[in-house]
Amino acid sequence: MNRRQFFKLCAGGVATSAIAGLGLMPTLAFAAPREFKLIRAKETRNNCCYCSVGCGLLMYSRGDVSKNVEPSLFHIEGDADHPVSRGALCPKGAGLLDFVNSPNRLQYPEYRAPGAATWQRISWQEAFTRIARLMKDDRDQNMIKTNAAGTPVNRWMTTGMLTASAQSNEAGFLTQKFARGLGLVAVDTQARI
Amino acid sequence: MTNHWIDIKNADVVVVMGGNAAENHPVGFSWVTEAMQHNNAKLVVVDPRFNRSAAVADYYANLRSGSDIAFFLGLIRYLIDTNQVNYDYVKTFTNASFIVREDYGYEDGLFTGYDPKTGSYDKESWFYELDDQGYAMVDESLEHPRCVWNLLKQHVDRYTIDKVVNITGTPKAQYEQVCQVIGATHANNKVATFLYALGWTQHTKGAQNIRSMAMVQLILGNMGMLGGGVNALRGHSNIQGITDMGLLCQNLPGYLKLPSDKDVDLQAHFEHHAPKPLRPGQTNYWQNYPKFFVSLMKSFWGEAATPENNFGYEWMPKWDMQYDVLRYFEMMKQGKVNGYIVQGFNVLSSLPNKAKINEALAKLKFLVVVDPLAVETATFWRNKKLFNEVDTANIMTEVFRLPTGCFAEEEGTIVNSGRWMQWHWKGANSPKEAKADGEIWAGILAELKRLYAEEGGALPEAVAALDWQYVNPANPTAEEVAKQLNGQDVATGRQLSSFGELKADGSTACGCWIYTGSWTEQGNMMARRDNADPSGKGITPGWSFAWPANRRILYNRASADVNGNPWDKDRTLMEWTDGKWTGIDVPDFNSKLDPQASAKTGFLMQPEGHARLFANRLMAEGPFPEHYEPMESPIGTNPMHPEVITNPAVRIFADDKAQLGDFEDFPYVGTSYHLTEHFNNWTTHSRLNAIAQPQHFIEMDEVLAKQKGIANGDWVKVSSKRNYIVTKALVTKRLQPYVVNGKTLHTIGIPLHANYEGLTREAYEINSLTPYVGDANTQTPEYKAFLVNIEKAEAI
Numbered sequence: 001m002n003r004r005q006f007f008k009l010c011a012g013g014v015a016t017s018a019i020a021g022l023g024l025m026p027t028l029a030f031a032a033p034r035e036f037k038l039i040r041a042k043e044t045r046n047n048c049c050y051c052s053v054g055c056g057l058l059m060y061s062r063g064d065v066s067k068n069v070e071p072s073l074f075h076i077e078g079d080a081d082h083p084v085s086r087g088a089l090c091p092k093g094a095g096l097l098d099f100v101n102s103p104n105r106l107q108y109p110e111y112r113a114p115g116a117a118t119w120q121r122i123s124w125q126e127a128f129t130r131i132a133r134l135m136k137d138d139r140d141q142n143m144i145k146t147n148a149a150g151t152p153v154n155r156w157m158t159t160g161m162l163t164a165s166a167q168s169n170e171a172g173f174l175t176q177k178f179a180r181g182l183g184l185v186a187v188d189t190q191a192r193i
Numbered sequence: 194m195t196n197h198w199i200d201i202k203n204a205d206v207v208v209v210m211g212g213n214a215a216e217n218h219p220v221g222f223s224w225v226t227e228a229m230q231h232n233n234a235k236l237v238v239v240d241p242r243f244n245r246s247a248a249v250a251d252y253y254a255n256l257r258s259g260s261d262i263a264f265f266l267g268l269i270r271y272l273i274d275t276n277q278v279n280y281d282y283v284k285t286f287t288n289a290s291f292i293v294r295e296d297y298g299y300e301d302g303l304f305t306g307y308d309p310k311t312g313s314y315d316k317e318s319w320f321y322e323l324d325d326q327g328y329a330m331v332d333e334s335l336e337h338p339r340c341v342w343n344l345l346k347q348h349v350d351r352y353t354i355d356k357v358v359n360i361t362g363t364p365k366a367q368y369e370q371v372c373q374v375i376g377a378t379h380a381n382n383k384v385a386t387f388l389y390a391l392g393w394t395q396h397t398k399g400a401q402n403i404r405s406m407a408m409v410q411l412i413l414g415n416m417g418m419l420g421g422g423v424n425a426l427r428g429h430s431n432i433q434g435i436t437d438m439g440l441l442c443q444n445l446p447g448y449l450k451l452p453s454d455k456d457v458d459l460q461a462h463f464e465h466h467a468p469k470p471l472r473p474g475q476t477n478y479w480q481n482y483p484k485f486f487v488s489l490m491k492s493f494w495g496e497a498a499t500p501e502n503n504f505g506y507e508w509m510p511k512w513d514m515q516y517d518v519l520r521y522f523e524m525m526k527q528g529k530v531n532g533y534i535v536q537g538f539n540v541l542s543s544l545p546n547k548a549k550i551n552e553a554l555a556k557l558k559f560l561v562v563v564d565p566l567a568v569e570t571a572t573f574w575r576n577k578k579l580f581n582e583v584d585t586a587n588i589m590t591e592v593f594r595l596p597t598g599c600f601a602e603e604e605g606t607i608v609n610s611g612r613w614m615q616w617h618w619k620g621a622n623s624p625k626e627a628k629a630d631g632e633i634w635a636g637i638l639a640e641l642k643r644l645y646a647e648e649g650g651a652l653p654e655a656v657a658a659l660d661w662q663y664v665n666p667a668n669p670t671a672e673e674v675a676k677q678l679n680g681q682d683v684a685t686g687r688q689l690s691s692f693g694e695l696k697a698d699g700s701t702a703c704g705c706w707i708y709t710g711s712w713t714e715q716g717n718m719m720a721r722r723d724n725a726d727p728s729g730k731g732i733t734p735g736w737s738f739a740w741p742a743n744r745r746i747l748y749n750r751a752s753a754d755v756n757g758n759p760w761d762k763d764r765t766l767m768e769w770t771d772g773k774w775t776g777i778d779v780p781d782f783n784s785k786l787d788p789q790a791s792a793k794t795g796f797l798m799q800p801e802g803h804a805r806l807f808a809n810r811l812m813a814e815g816p817f818p819e820h821y822e823p824m825e826s827p828i829g830t831n832p833m834h835p836e837v838i839t840n841p842a843v844r845i846f847a848d849d850k851a852q853l854g855d856f857e858d859f860p861y862v863g864t865s866y867h868l869t870e871h872f873n874n875w876t877t878h879s880r881l882n883a884i885a886q887p888q889h890f891i892e893m894d895e896v897l898a899k900q901k902g903i904a905n906g907d908w909v910k911v912s913s914k915r916n917y918i919v920t921k922a923l924v925t926k927r928l929q930p931y932v933v934n935g936k937t938l939h940t941i942g943i944p945l946h947a948n949y950e951g952l953t954r955e956a957y958e959i960n961s962l963t964p965y966v967g968d969a970n971t972q973t974p975e976y977k978a979f980l981v982n983i984e985k986a987e988a989i
């Protein structure tokens with residue numbers, strides 16, 4: 001039995017399965033193993049999050065990404081259509097799945113009290129309420145409204161922000177509005193270093 | 194990048210210097226090998242280490258880290274001496290013919306205007322001679338003794354090849370060979386590209402390293418050409434986009450400026466940032482600054498931005514000095530900072546002098562860490578024997594650790610090095626309760642808005658006015674923000690298609706003017722996926738959207754001569770035929786102008802329309818580059834001018850100055866870099882990468898290893914004046930000793946993938962060693978050239 005016959009046999013074995021029934025049978029039998037692996041996967045296009053070559057990605061997940069379905073990205077590979085990367089990924093990009101699914105991903109908001117040696121889990125609302133209170137008290141006490149010459153300067157010097165160069169533009173614009181809208185001047189990102 | 198990744202294939206000579214593309218941008222580097230295989234290109238690599246780029250190079254030259262400017266000034270001298278200058282290009286497109294003020298001068302390491310007390314320059318004299326109409330005077334014959342070209346000749350004349358190699362440690366034959374290969378691209382039909390990265394920026398004269406190279410590209414006529422340009426291979430995936438977003442202490446989106454105290458009102462701000470033309474007939478594109486700025490204010494403050502309140506100008510914070518991250522941590526250490534928000538930035542493991550960062554963070558009242566991973570910064574208070582020895586009980590900082598999603602769990606745009614804005618789609622949910630970054634700001638902001646409405650406080654009207662009118666204010670979508678970044682007509686909500694439509698009267702709103710055209714009435718241009726390359730030159734106009742205006746090669750007017758004929762027919766980008774401009778790219782000039790008129794505006798963001806060999810007042814340490822030693826010099830002198838050893842305009846705080854080491858105690862040059870398997874210490878959290886490179890190490894040459902009795906794989910202690918690390922030694926031929934100013938020097942190579950919360954073996958973070966001092970312009974810290982010592986150590 002050669003390779004082709006083997007796959008024909010396999011294909012025959014699933015002829016009555018739901019896949020065939022839904023008209024999803026691959027027409028080229030020898031392509032079957034690949035199709036089977038990914039057939040129920042959702043394919044999503046993305047870009048590598050590490051360096052600024054910006055290689056194209058195909059990400060494969062189970063589920064439909066609705067909120068109550070567990071996230072389940074199970075495979076990431078290079079996007080062969082991408083004109084720069086042409087399907088290639090370097091050793092960083094090749095390990096992306098293990099970043100997404102890293103055991104060190106954070107899962108819940110946490111709080112460390114002054115002097116404490118451990119985290120305690122808190123709710124988002126607790127986090128927002130407490131952070132907003134700390135920020136407001138600091139802003140109200142330390143906002144510099146005018147300089148020595150009497151020019152309005154409205155700068156808030158005693159709180160600052162360091163921002164991420166791996167966030168998207170859209171998140172970055174919200175970050176910019178948030179920071180400047182409140183009067184922050186000490187704002188920087190990885191481009192500085 | 195002025196050009197883009199694929200365009201590298203069009204080069205005749207590829208120079209990798211101040212970077213190591215084969216290792217750090219491997220897939221982008223495939224376009225270098227493409228050029229070598231299909232365009233017969235030669236690869237030149239200049240680096241202190243025989244790295245992976247060097248391993249495939251045609252020509253390799255060694256140089257001591259921190260001596261790049263001497264290398265280039267010698268190259269410029271060589272090009273002039275050997276008549277390998279593209280004079281037609283230089284006269285047409287650069288300010289070579291511009292006459293400089295009489296009171297400008299340079300002597301023994303200092304330009305005119307230096308004040309040793311403040312350690313800074315009064316730059317008044319660094320400017321053109323102006324005529325009575327305020328236009329710069331020029332001498333097209335290049336004969337005037339004070340024209341830029343003659344001043345440049347005079348400036349570089351001191352950099353003979355012997356003097357250069359005495360500073361750089363490069364073998365003379367290697368240096369001459371590299372000069373020859375690069376020099377050959379002065380021909381109209383030969384083009385070189387330069388690829389660089391943090392190997393140039395992380396020096397106290399980083400910006401001048403890059404300027405030196407850009408000057409070479411102008412002298413050779415390689416700017417604006419297919420296969421040419423000045424190409425920064427940027428680090429983080431969206432460091433370009435976040436720079437575009439203006440998340441730097443003095444910036445706003447689209448390279449607009451955060452106002453300063455000097456901008457007492459909106460008019461003053463415009464006067465300072467919308468320049469007057471310096472030559473007749475200029476496009477002088479920044480004259481449109483008010484349109485971009487007012488449109489930005491409309492996207493910030495929405496309906497609350499009106500002509501009556503100067504579009505909310507007063508609410509914007511004004512700076513009185515540069516509060517970059519180094520200055521801010523100094524302030525933090527002095528107890529002047531109460532709160533800090535750190536988003537996706539492992540600052541404890543990355544800013545110089547870790548001990549100082551620890552000390553500073555412990556002075557905070559509160560720290561908010563927003564990150565997808567359990568990074569060291571969030572647990573700076575945790576005592577970790579050897580690696581983070583702190584007194585937990587006495588650290589009174591309240592810390593919040595808030596989980597975020599990652600790239601795979603969101604949609605939006607990131608911008609690659611070639612300015613391509615690439616849209617990506619969501620493929621998974623974020624873990625458990627993690628939220629998107631914008632959702633987190635929205636949550637805090639909603640609370641703040643509520644508190645200010647209820648209690649009042651300082652400047653409550655700004656908090657109330659800050660526009661957050663998204664469909665779901667608790668979680669703005671990428672689509673609505675992307676549309677806002679593109680810009681809209683306020684009255685109709687119509688998406689704009691070009692920044693030419695922006696207005697200064699409040700009738701348009703636009704978050705980032707250079708992005709206009711990215712989401713038009715035709716839809717999301719960044720999501721386009723037509724990879725066709727009709728010209729065969731790597732211009733894929735239908736793939737994503739390249740800012741600005743989907744232009745792929747910047748300064749493309751300079752691809753053709755003064756009459757509009759391409760310098761090289763095979764590299765036709767723009768061409769004047771039958772009385773009009775045609776070409777394969779979007780013109781980066783006013784294409785309504787004829788060739789002669791448009792040639793004068795080839796660099797249209799400049800008020801003189803010409804590229805600057807002489808930088809005027811833009812740089813902190815001088816209008817021309819000059820060789821200065823690293824702050825920690827391994828030779829303790831500057832062979833060019835022993836009285837001025839290091840960059841005279843560097844800013845350094847007193848406590849950091851006291852922590853600079855000298856070459857007697859710390860004789861070796863430390864320099865940092867990456868391995869291909871790791872992205873800083875981010876990838877230490879990814880199992881596959883941790884398996885591939887589980888252990889931190891340093892690299893050293895065989896001669897030094899023998900002297901010190903260190904064998905490959907031994908544990909070693911590497912120390913600087915700041916602190917020490919203990920790690921393993923890799924003894925390698927990739928590093929070689931070199932002779933500088935009569936002294937044999939050794940380099941200790943220090944990879945960056947070291948931390949203790951990841952999945953790799955716990956390691957001392959290498960920022961324990963590095964000096965807390967930055968480039969005089971950008972304040973990027975000097976990670977590439979500092980002093981260390983090394984000795985054998987006990988295993989940890």
Ligand code: SF4
Pocket residue numbers: 048049050051052053054055085088089090091092093094217218219220221
């Ligand atoms: S796969 Fe490698 S080369 Fe491509 S973007 Fe990611 S880190 Fe860069």
